[in-house]
Amino acid sequence: MTRIDRRSFVAGASMMLLARPAHAARTVTDSAGRTVTLPDRIDHVFAAGGPASVVVYAVRPETMVGWPRALRAEERPFIAPAQRDLPEIGLLTGRGDTANVETVLKMKPDLIVDYGSVRQTFATLADSVQQRTGIPYVLIDGRFEASSSSFRLLGNIFGVPERGEALATYSDDLFKNLDTTLKGIPEEQRPRVYLARGPDGLETGLKGSINTEIIERAGGRNVADAQDQRRGIANVSPEQILAWNPDVIVTWDRNFHDKLAKGGDPLWQGVKAVKDGRVYLAPTAPFGWIDRPPSINRLIGLRWLANLFHGARFPFDIRQDTRAFYKLFYHVDVTDSDLDTLIAWADGKPPSRPARR
Amino acid sequence: MTGPRAAPQASWIIPGLAVLAIAVAAAALTVGAFPVTLEGFIRAVKNLWSGDLPQTSEERVLFGIRGPRILAGLIVGAALAGAGVVYQGLFRNPLVSPDVLGVSAGAGLGAVIGIFLSLPVFAIQMLAFGGGLATVGLVYLIAVAVRGRDPTLVLVLGGVVVGALAGAAISLLKILADPYDQLPAITFWLLGSLASVRGGDLWNVMPAVLIGLVPLVLLRWQINVLSLGDEEAKSLGVESGRLRVIVIAAATLMTASVVAISGVIGWVGLVIPHIARMLVGPNFERLLPAAMLMGASYLVLVDTLARSLGRVEVPIGILTAVVGAPFFLWLLWRGRHGWS
Numbered sequence: 006m007t008r009i010d011r012r013s014f015v016a017g018a019s020m021m022l023l024a025r026p027a028h029a030a031r032t033v034t035d036s037a038g039r040t041v042t043l044p045d046r047i048d049h050v051f052a053a054g055g056p057a058s059v060v061v062y063a064v065r066p067e068t069m070v071g072w073p074r075a076l077r078a079e080e081r082p083f084i085a086p087a088q089r090d091l092p093e094i095g096l097l098t099g100r101g102d103t104a105n106v107e108t109v110l111k112m113k114p115d116l117i118v119d120y121g122s123v124r125q126t127f128a129t130l131a132d133s134v135q136q137r138t139g140i141p142y143v144l145i146d147g148r149f150e151a152s153s154s155s156f157r158l159l160g161n162i163f164g165v166p167e168r169g170e171a172l173a174t175y176s177d178d179l180f181k182n183l184d185t186t187l188k189g190i191p192e193e194q195r196p197r198v199y200l201a202r203g204p205d206g207l208e209t210g211l212k213g214s215i216n217t218e219i220i221e222r223a224g225g226r227n228v229a230d231a232q233d234q235r236r237g238i239a240n241v242s243p244e245q246i247l248a249w250n251p252d253v254i255v256t257w258d259r260n261f262h263d264k265l266a267k268g269g270d271p272l273w274q275g276v277k278a279v280k281d282g283r284v285y286l287a288p289t290a291p292f293g294w295i296d297r298p299p300s301i302n303r304l305i306g307l308r309w310l311a312n313l314f315h316g317a318r319f320p321f322d323i324r325q326d327t328r329a330f331y332k333l334f335y336h337v338d339v340t341d342s343d344l345d346t347l348i349a350w351a352d353g354k355p356p357s358r359p360a361r362r
Numbered sequence: 363m364t365g366p367r368a369a370p371q372a373s374w375i376i377p378g379l380a381v382l383a384i385a386v387a388a389a390a391l392t393v394g395a396f397p398v399t400l401e402g403f404i405r406a407v408k409n410l411w412s413g414d415l416p417q418t419s420e421e422r423v424l425f426g427i428r429g430p431r432i433l434a435g436l437i438v439g440a441a442l443a444g445a446g447v448v449y450q451g452l453f454r455n456p457l458v459s460p461d462v463l464g465v466s467a468g469a470g471l472g473a474v475i476g477i478f479l480s481l482p483v484f485a486i487q488m489l490a491f492g493g494g495l496a497t498v499g500l501v502y503l504i505a506v507a508v509r510g511r512d513p514t515l516v517l518v519l520g521g522v523v524v525g526a527l528a529g530a531a532i533s534l535l536k537i538l539a540d541p542y543d544q545l546p547a548i549t550f551w552l553l554g555s556l557a558s559v560r561g562g563d564l565w566n567v568m569p570a571v572l573i574g575l576v577p578l579v580l581l582r583w584q585i586n587v588l589s590l591g592d593e594e595a596k597s598l599g600v601e602s603g604r605l606r607v608i609v610i611a612a613a614t615l616m617t618a619s620v621v622a623i624s625g626v627i628g629w630v631g632l633v634i635p636h637i638a639r640m641l642v643g644p645n646f647e648r649l650l651p652a653a654m655l656m657g658a659s660y661l662v663l664v665d666t667l668a669r670s671l672g673r674v675e676v677p678i679g680i681l682t683a684v685v686g687a688p689f690f691l692w693l694l695w696r697g698r699h700g701w702s
Contacts, residue, residue: 055542074540096541203547205483205558211674216542231674238546239674242557244427247419248396258543260482272560275422297542 033162036146036155037123039131043141044115047163051109051140053097053119055298056147060120062088063172063301063334064156065163070094070112076291079356082343083291085336097134110138116162120155120300121147121215149218152176152301175333176304180222183311186318187224196314198225199251199278200295202238206254206261206273207246211239215299223310224319225253243272253314254278255285257293259355262286266353285313288350291335305330309351323348375642379655383436386659390432390666395673396423426561431669434559434567435662438620439630441571443657445613446631447638447649448578451589452609453514459632460617462518463610464525466628468497469621470552471528474535477547483558486551487566487622493528494618500524502610513606554625554679556665563623570619574612578650585609586646627679629686630657636693 032042050068052058058073066085071094081089097109097117109117117138119131123146135142143162145155153173160169198220202208210216212230214237220227228249229241254276256262265273265284273279287294287306294306305327312321327347331339339347346356392398398406402420410425445460453462461467472493476486504520505513532552539545578585587600588609595602617631638653661678664685668678 202543203550204477204480204486207558208546208550229674231672233672240550240555240557240677241673242395242427242431242669242675244423244669245395245673245675247423247427250419260480264482270560272422272426275419293542297540299542 033143033158035123035143036151036158037128037131037144039128039144041135041141041143043162047115049112049114049116050163051094051097051112051114051117053117053142054121055096056300057118057120057145059292059298059300059302060145060147060155060159061118064159064168065165066336068115068163070114080289080291083331083335083337083339106134106137109134109140114140116140117142118145118159118162119143120145123147147300148215149222149303149307150180152180152304156301172301172334175330176301179304179307183222183224183307183319186315190224190315190318192226196225196252196283197228197249198253198255198314199228199246199249201254201256201261202258203240204258204260206256206258206265207243208238208240210296211236214238216296218299219295219303219307219310220255223307223314225310225314247272247275250277252277252281253283253285255287255295255310257287257289257295257297259286262353262355283313284353285310286350286353286355288347288355290347290350294351301334304334323351376648376651376655379652379659383655383659383662386662387432387436390435390662391424391428393666393670394423394428395669396420396427398423430561430564431556431559431665432662433564434556434623435665436658437564437567437571438556438624438627439634439657439659439661440654441574441616441620441657442627442631442661443634443638443653444575444578444650445617446635446657447646447653448585448609448613449631450635451585451646451649452606452613453518454589454591455518456636457632458518459628460613461525461626461628461631463501463521463614464497464528465494465614465617466621466626467525467528467532469494469618470626471497471531471535473551473622473625474532474548477544477551478535478539480544487563491570491618491622494621495614497524497528498610498614498618502607513603517610550677551625552679553677554627554682555668555675555677556624557669557675559623567619567623571616574614574616574619577608577612581605581608582647582650589644589646625677625679627661627682629682629690630661633686633690633693634660636690 030042030045032040034040048068049070050061050065051070052061052073055073058069061069066088069088069091071092073094073096075093076084076089094108094112117134117140119127119142121127123144127144131142131144145158147155153176156173156176157169160166200209200217200220202210209229212227216238217227217229228251229239231239262284264270265279268274278284289297292298292300292302294309295303308319308321308326309323311319324344328339328344331337350356396419398420403424406418406421406424409421442460449458449460449462450456469490472489472491473486476489501517501520501524505516508516536545536548539548584600584605587595587598588602588605592602634657635653638649638656642648642652664681665678668676668681
């Protein structure tokens, strides 16, 4: 934790230093502690992956040059018209590079932003791309806890500190509210939660992975605890799920949710969450509510889950809160019918299957 | 185990292997993450006897999860080892495994397409099954088209080429796949696992495996002759061309159908036939049942490890490689036993 605190301190300190009108070339210290020289104007930004694209879109949409993958039909209504038709540009780092360095150069971005892990691997990758392309590359800490400082850092990098501040205030308020209320909820009153991934629901994120940190943050306990150093995605057997017997199951996979809802699979019917009707389907438009990508899109899912886990202790007005979040982060006034779609989705009735690709 | 010539006399080996398979399966039924007491076990068996549907969690675990999974382990292990025996005899080569003609690569591609299109599990299985059959069909067509060469050589090379193509297509889909939900699912599928096997899957797989097994049993004598070589086979009145088609089709059907539910599990079809050959000698009539029984026991054993080593599954394909690779090296080093 001390390392992280120091990093956010560095981020905060560099922010204060930069809180003056930018005219000449300036430098910034990113979340990995790298010093990056920025150009005077940042008009075009290449987001290196899914999480980065969400955060860049939230902070400064007009700089985006494309999406890691083209938006799907169901996602389009929740993205501002100007960014709806941006081209597919692939991923730059991380799992499965689909954008090569030449593609990046062709887009002539002023800056490359990556959001997520700031470990050494990614720092050296960033250095290497920056060296080869000559385009400044900043690495921003994508963990939940770092949300506010990352928003402020990005606001400064983009020269829109008030925008960064507004988003940081939102996440600060949310986390503070969660912390205060969760303090009064002892461990044993927190629901035991299983996050089901994959077509058969047998894939999950282990406790401590970025894919499931939302469970703990919303006041639940992740049953998938390997009790060792392992993190990340893992496969479990149905027997293990029966042994864990989770109180709540959360998923975003409609095939899997559909199967449970129809009672089609007798195995899952023995699990407490299924018997109690506490299987929840997270909407994924324009981005996932609980993961996918693990970026700031999870903030709305955090409100939603905390309310599902603990009821009135975390008031959540799905209509009003969703509208406010989508307005602030996604720059859209959600229409009533689109809002109804989302609400039905969060209630386990997703819109009919969209055409894929 | 002094050599292949000494072994065939022992007629108790095959019944012994059958008993071993049953014992391993029974023991595996008692191991697992969900605690099942002895009383619970007896009650569950009584209830099953009286025809009641699973009620308690213990019954669900025993008859809905563990039972089918162990049965699947038996079937998958037997089918892979059996197909391995067939292919090794057919190609007269000890390095051949059931996926030499690209059945695993093709099944993998089919499954990856299914995951990529976000299809339900059953459709993914069907695509894997179809992909495996189609790949081997394609390889066979290539072998037919390239006349005038050693047919086995063309088959093996065709398998390598088509398998590599399927592998490239898999890599392409992996790059295009959604890194947050499809990519892990693809990776897990390609590593092989019996974790998601359901009772219903067995009913889908069993008929195909049995259909594949029938010609192998009926043609056991001819297959023995085939392993002597085409010339010798011809002189003994066996028409090797047509027989080869039937045998390849049968072994492919068995492999493709089990791979569809288990994912790619390597090494079983390569290593088990060797051990079986050490035990009962090269006679196909005894080698096939011995290898199938050993494959069944072995896979259940390894799968029990896979599901009990930790709270999180170790994909079985990893374990079979970890166990199989050193063993195969040992066989190479030992290198004295004949294979045909």
